[in-house]
Amino acid sequence: MIADDRVLREDFVPSEVVHRHDEVSHLSETLEPLLSGGRPDPAFLFGPTGVGKTCIARYVLAQLCEQEPRVRVAYVNCWQKYTRFRVLYSILEAVGRATDVHRSTPKDELFERLSRTDDGPIVVVLDEVDQLEETAALYDIHRLSHVSPVLIANREVELFAGFDDRVRSRLHAGTRVRFDRYGTDELAAILAERAAKALEPASVSESQLRAIADAASGDARVGIGILRSAARRAERQGSASITDDVLEAAIPDARTAIRRKTVEGLIEHQRVLYDVIDEAGEIEPGDLYAEYERRVEEPKTNRTLRNYLTKMVHYDLIEAVGERRGRTYRLVDDLGGAEGES
Known part of the structure; x- marks a missing residue:
């Protein structure tokens, strides 16, 4: 029955896109300066999960690289690459400049190595960028004239709330491409x-x-x-x-x-929050934060924890019940008992 299993994979990029022509045009126009040696504004792709943000980014960049082969693309999934070191290393790896880089290599040295890769423009796609634990990598990318970011996240307000002032001020003027749910x-x-x-x-x-x-x-x-x-x-x-x-x-x-x-891809601190909610069944934020702090050596700030929880709500892992003062968190569904895919 299955003639080509690749087409049913989540990361498959079709040769033609359906029902996202306006978004394709908007992103293509934003990146067009790369075709004439210019540097485009930062591009933001905002929308709920499963609305084609990643697929459209990959599709548009594939089209762009056909027109301008000098453009190189580094795709970074910030679920896994959520530190400055991992982001910089992933970019260097994508452009073939990660040789002899070790875990002990200073991050500033990675930045210097990236700054010397100026033999052509680089587009860095930071998917799930709101998963970054530190935003220094965004500042690094902005400082490099030959590197252009495409940032993918669920919601603008929550993303910018996690930026420090220097990153927020530099990226605020970027182009927004917004995605709605499919009908x-x-x-x-x-x-x-x-x-x-x-x-x-x-x-x-x-x-x-x-x-x-x-x-x-x-x-x-x-x-x-x-x-x-x-x-x-x-x-x-x-x-x-x-x-x-x-x-x-x-x-x-x-x-x-x-x-x-999705649960398996949670970063350490998100997984602790998830496990606490799972064990409690339903829990108030104060009790959740207290139990989280008891379990980790270097707890994050309450604002960071709120961002983590919001992200898990977006991904349908947990739900927030009630208003702010009386809010509780609980799992959306039990992950056990289903057959799963092989």
């Missing part, structure tokens, strides 16, 4: 394009694709995950097409797999 029709069309390339003909019906889009609530990441899970289930059962029973089972299965993967 059911839009997401169904995206899934139809994926299914046409990934699956054998007649593997999934239009009504099933709409059911997937409706269950995903505008989140393409979830929708593609459901389609992938259903196709793999059907294939394991030796079926020539996705049945309604398989689809019904795949919906919670895919959500569980996505949540589990």
Whole structure:
């Protein structure tokens, strides 16, 4: 049934994008100075999870590199690369300049090495940039005239609240590209394009694709995950097409797999917060912070913890119940018990 599994992967970039033409045009215009030797303004891509921010960034930059091969692209996922050292190292690695860099190499030396890679423009995509534990790397990037940032995050207010003054003042004038949730029709069309390339003909019906889009609530990441899970289930059962029973089972299965993967990617301090909430069932912020501080050696500030919690809410891992004074946190769903993907 599955003809090309790559198309069902979350990081697959299609040759043509569906329902994001305005965003593609806006980002392309922002980066256009690179084609004439100029430096574009910083670009910000804002929107909820699963609305195509990363996909569009990769798509536009692939198009740009076809027009100007001298442009090099460094993609940094700040879920994993959340320190100044890791960001600088990732950029150097992407442009082939990370030879002989060790964990003990001073960060200023990494910056100096990056400053000497001026044989062509570099576009640095910092995905999930609000996961950075320190913003010094953003200041580094701004100081280098041949390096241009594309910053991807959920919400502008929360991102800028985490910046120090020097970073905030330098990046404030950047271009904003905003993404809204997909409608059911839009997401169904995206899934139809994926299914046409990934699956054998007649593997999934239009009504099933709409059911997937409706269950995903505008989140393409979830929708593609459901389609992938259903196709793999059907294939394991030796079926020539996705049945309604398989689809019904795949919906919670895919959500569980996505949540589990997201939990596994949490940085240390976020994972402590998550575990405390998990163990408590439901907990007030004061009690949560107190228990967190008891478990870690170097606790973060309350503002940083609020940012961490907000990020986990965006990713549907936890939910905030009630207003500020009476607010509590609890998990969205139990990650145990589902079959998961193989």
